[in-house]
Amino acid sequence: MATDSWALAVDEQEAAAESLGSLQIKENEEKVKTEANGTAKTEVDGEKVDDEEKEDRAAQSLLNKLIRSNLVNTTNQVEVLQRDPNSPLYSVKSFEELRLKPQLLQGVYAMGFNRPSKIQENALPMMLAEPPQNLIAQSQSGTGKTAAFVLAMLSRVDPANKWPQCLCVSPTYELALQTGKVIEQMGKFYPEVKLEYAIRGNKLERGMKIQEQIVIGTPGTVLDWCLKLKFIDPKKIKVFVLDEADVMIATQGHQDQSIRIQRMLPKDCQMLLFSATFEDSVWKFAQRIVPDPNVIKLKREEETLDTIKQYYVLCNNKEEKFLALCNIYGAITIAQAMIFCHTRKTAGWLAGELSSEGHQVALLSGEMMVEQRAAVIERFREGKEKVLVTTNVCARGIDVEQVSVVINFDLPVDKDGNPDNETYLHRIGRTGRFGKRGLAINMVDSKQSMNILNRIQEHFSEFTQLLKYFPKPLYKTADNNCSIKKYFPPLQFFVFQLFEINNDTSIALAIFFGWKVMCCHK
Numbered sequence: 001m002a003t004d005s006w007a008l009a010v011d012e013q014e015a016a017a018e019s020l021g022s023l024q025i026k027e028n029e030e031k032v033k034t035e036a037n038g039t040a041k042t043e044v045d046g047e048k049v050d051d052e053e054k055e056d057r058a059a060q061s062l063l064n065k066l067i068r069s070n071l072v073n074t075t076n077q078v079e080v081l082q083r084d085p086n087s088p089l090y091s092v093k094s095f096e097e098l099r100l101k102p103q104l105l106q107g108v109y110a111m112g113f114n115r116p117s118k119i120q121e122n123a124l125p126m127m128l129a130e131p132p133q134n135l136i137a138q139s140q141s142g143t144g145k146t147a148a149f150v151l152a153m154l155s156r157v158d159p160a161n162k163w164p165q166c167l168c169v170s171p172t173y174e175l176a177l178q179t180g181k182v183i184e185q186m187g188k189f190y191p192e193v194k195l196e197y198a199i200r201g202n203k204l205e206r207g208m209k210i211q212e213q214i215v216i217g218t219p220g221t222v223l224d225w226c227l228k229l230k231f232i233d234p235k236k237i238k239v240f241v242l243d244e245a246d247v248m249i250a251t252q253g254h255q256d257q258s259i260r261i262q263r264m265l266p267k268d269c270q271m272l273l274f275s276a277t278f279e280d281s282v283w284k285f286a287q288r289i290v291p292d293p294n295v296i297k298l299k300r301e302e303e304t305l306d307t308i309k310q311y312y313v314l315c316n317n318k319e320e321k322f323l324a325l326c327n328i329y330g331a332i333t334i335a336q337a338m339i340f341c342h343t344r345k346t347a348g349w350l351a352g353e354l355s356s357e358g359h360q361v362a363l364l365s366g367e368m369m370v371e372q373r374a375a376v377i378e379r380f381r382e383g384k385e386k387v388l389v390t391t392n393v394c395a396r397g398i399d400v401e402q403v404s405v406v407i408n409f410d411l412p413v414d415k416d417g418n419p420d421n422e423t424y425l426h427r428i429g430r431t432g433r434f435g436k437r438g439l440a441i442n443m444v445d446s447k448q449s450m451n452i453l454n455r456i457q458e459h460f461s462e463f464t465q466l467l468k469y470f471p472k473p474l475y476k477t478a479d480n481n482c483s484i485k486k487y488f489p490p491l492q493f494f495v496f497q498l499f500e501i502n503n504d505t506s507i508a509l510a511i512f513f514g515w516k517v518m519c520c521h522k
């Protein structure tokens with residue numbers, strides 16, 4: 001593919017992203033920007049490392065919501081801590097058992113939900129109980145929290161009363177919109193219930209009273225609407241939901257604003273708080289927001305490196321790394337691969353080079369809006385591109401199941417240049433549940449990067465035996481003429497590859513023969 005067709009591909013990607021315009025996310029209406037660009041930069045290896053690489057929790061959370069269409073399966077058990085340990089613990093296996101209003105049951109089924117998710121089995125009976133109970137719930141993104149509290153809110157409102165009865169605060173404008181969409185979908189057959197967005201761009205006339213029964217918004221605007229502008233009478237709120245508590249506390253001021261809102265609510269208002277993670281700070285915040293809570297926790301599925309074959313390739317510079325990459329592509333059949341780079345600049349360069357070699361490449365990096373990133377991931381999932389070149393923004397939480405090959409073009413390091421073991425695990429790890437096998441290839445281009453790889457190896461060797469196979473040099477280029485010095489792995493390695501790999505036998509065989517292919521190629 002020539003460079004201009006690469007540019008064309010980017011244009012197509014952007015066009016695809018624009019088609020997501022139905023989200024109506026307007027740039028200027030909320031200060032909290034979900035794209036992570038425009039922030040401070042650090043110098044590493046002579047290149048700018050953007051702060052995009054730092055975790056932007058709101059952006060990550062939004063991205064997850066945009067690309068997820070299904071529940072995340074989990075084999076872990078839900079842990080329930082009841083406020084009153086003597087009261088019976090109810091759990092439901094069907095939505096019928098919840099005795100929902102028929103319009104809501106219809107809405108739930110129309111969304112394609114057949115049965116409650118793991119967390120919903122316990123959370124829904126608690127949320128719908130009489131008298132209402134408070135709840136703190138923690139489970140990873142995609143396990144059904146939003147759907148659960150939306151159902152609770154819709155169940156509790158009285159459509160005959162034309163004032164806000166349920167209040168939901170979200171960390172950003174965009175996240176609030178996403179939750180609003182779920183309310184609209186689930187409440188499709190319950191049109192009497194109306195929704196209002198308390199977000200900065202939504203200007204209401206002074207002195208008016210909101211008639212919609214559900215208000216969803218960001219903490220600052222919700223606080224203004226309750227306190228200063230008095231659009232909402234907080235004393236009439238029956239359900240208060242604080243969503244994404246972990247993202248919320250990461251934003252300056254949101255914690256205090258949320259607490260101030262909570263203090264205005266009546267004592268018998270049902271308080272519900274949700275979070276994907278449960279660090280100490282989140283737990284402390286949760287306890288301030290939710291008095292006498294029931295607590296539900298669902299451990300996240302652990303990622304493992306046990307099923308991943310890990311290798312490294314020794315090179316001298318990024319051009320050689322690119323060459324090595326081409327050789328690997330020449331040698332093995334790769335359905336789809338994700339390639340991680342440290343900086344946007346390298347990612348852009350590599351995507352261009354691969355593209356001009358004829359690969360169908362997608363590029364994902366931090367200067368893209370979250371919706372653009374979601375569109376790129378979607379295209380990649382659909383197989384429209386075979387290679388996804390990305391910086392760290394793509395590393396977390398994105399499950400592109402069909403990808404069995406991950407290439408660390410640059411090894412993951414933190415801002416101080418130390419190995420980032422967690423990111424390494426997220427990039428190449430697979431949840432044990434899928435048991436999917438994979439291949440990870442690490443590009444090493446200096447003494448420092450070898451050192452980093454060794455430290456990553458040491459770190460993971462502590463808790464997995466299989467890593468005796470890690471890392472095996474795949475091949476080594478000594479100079480730009482590529483007189484290749486091969487490291488022959490022990491025989492057991494081939495035996496291991498040939499007999500233990502199921503799904504990826506083809507890759508194993510190809511690698512096996514690929515040694516020769518690489519040599520011939522040179």
Ligand SMILES: Nc1ncnc2c1ncn2[C@@H]1O[C@H](COP(=O)(O)OP(=O)(O)OP(=O)(O)O)[C@@H](O)[C@H]1O
Nearest residue numbers: 069070071113115116117141142143144145146147
């Ligand atoms: N009981 C269910 N059956 C089938 N699908 C469901 C069920 N509950 C939720 N889903 C779907 O699963 C996906 C994740 O659900 P949901 O958004 O509620 O999870 P979450 O834990 O709130 O995650 P996030 O915080 O990322 O939004 C959504 O596409 C949702 O429509």
